[in-house]
Amino acid sequence: MKKQAGGSRRDILVVGSVALDSVETARGRADEALGGSAVYFSLAARPLAPVRIIGVVGTDFPPRHRRLLADRGVNIDGLKTLQGRTFRWAGTYSGDFRSAATRDTQLNVFEKFHPELGAQDRAAGALFLANIDPDLQLDVLSQMKGVRLAACDSMNMWINCKRAMLLKLLKRMDFFFINEEEARLLTGEAGLMETGRALLRLGPKAVIVKKGDYGASLFCAGRAVSLPAFPVKNVVDTTGAGDSFGGGFMGYITGSKRPFDFGEMKKAMAWGTVMASFNVESFSVKRLAGLSRAELNRRWREYTALLAIKS
């Protein structure tokens, strides 16, 4: 939106998956709909800061999905097409959306994903390494030129299979986004506060523990705060909620011109919460892609007013 072409220190570069998701929930189903961590992140971040995607799709990737991203100001120069099929995931959510059973995963071209950054990508001021192989995450980080804010997500598979590389990466991160369960797996801690402190000891400057409909917790230099989820009346599909949260958080922090302190991080948490709340109101990216500035501002006001306790 703010700029379509040209690299800028105000850009966020996101590296992650671009997928076709088939999802079943108590509210219905979607078949081969646009998804993937880089997509959810981008659409949630773009109202707040310019975004560039690095990703890969197959030759079957529908041109309308590219158009959807480009029309919303997401720079997709780095979205490469490889011979073959696009990454596919199929899953069914439990009635409370607290777990999803994978019915099918086809990595397809995503298996051959080797992110190569162009000059404008490398110049981005902020980097979000979505949940991919820590080897690739480290490789991307090494390609960056003087990144100001670096963040990553991860998951149980990498914690179990590529722990050493993940730990190496974490030492270099400003923000680490992680699900509560995976945070426990990584640290071996049980309580939330102990888990948060243990994650900080791994190196990141701040840690964001995502807790689904319970909200999210921020840990940073001896301080901690939990923010609740926005009370969404009708949750349709929670796919991408974590990446939407990351997009809102990173979008705000990257776009802000204020001194970067605990209060600013709390605002970033609130923007993450707001973006995730829109995302879960529809299948795929329908709600995020169709958001108006007025809707966004209205929910921001509603959420912050909900949290305000008068003396």
Next chain:
Amino acid sequence: MKKQAGGSRRDILVVGSVALDSVETARGRADEALGGSAVYFSLAARPLAPVRIIGVVGTDFPPRHRRLLADRGVNIDGLKTLQGRTFRWAGTYSGDFRSAATRDTQLNVFEKFHPELGAQDRAAGALFLANIDPDLQLDVLSQMKGVRLAACDSMNMWINCKRAMLLKLLKRMDFFFINEEEARLLTGEAGLMETGRALLRLGPKAVIVKKGDYGASLFCAGRAVSLPAFPVKNVVDTTGAGDSFGGGFMGYITGSKRPFDFGEMKKAMAWGTVMASFNVESFSVKRLAGLSRAELNRRWREYTALLAIKS
């Protein structure tokens, strides 16, 4: 504190258990320490409103426990002594405090508990029916003379065994406090928002779903808000956290002179959160019983400041 003797419309009457608890947690253990729902509730409510207890203990109940309550302004005229032993509970908490395994329960004199209210008890303006048999809860409610605010808690045992009586009670409640898991059991709903709406359909004017270290959610006439737990650095023992929350909530609402609206209920939620946060910092009632007004005000300020998001 505000008044020791005499009945008043500004009093809260609490009916519940008075117990000797033996608790093991990752932080240590306590043996036959003062506990019980009526005790935790009273000590959390008494800085905010005058409290009267209706309960029963055995002849073995240590006089120092009576003194502790009376010294803190809790009216214990209705704490009856019956021949026999005091109610005892022994349990061991999991490392994350999200579950407790009961090692032993001895109802003792609590089995013969038949609350009989005196004239001053009946005149109390507010009533909290802690988690006891719904038959007894209904009986107490019928003894009240024009109670202004009536609230209750319940648990899985009563939901499973005395559902009809519980449903009858709920139609007459202003506030219903219930744990998330038990709320799902009672309603058969999976999602938090659906559960909250289903609970409201059972009759209470407002519903408070308690979610442990995830905080609590308030549902009331088409509105909903979740507040996070206070980030307690070192959780020692969560026994009584729910009743302390109830005490803070009811204490604030009963003591307040402002019009009773959603904003006031949010403040009550915040007071419940603050009281529960102190309670979990020690075994038994040590922390609640020793609280200074300055500590209380400091944490209130800290909590509300944590939730404040600047525009």
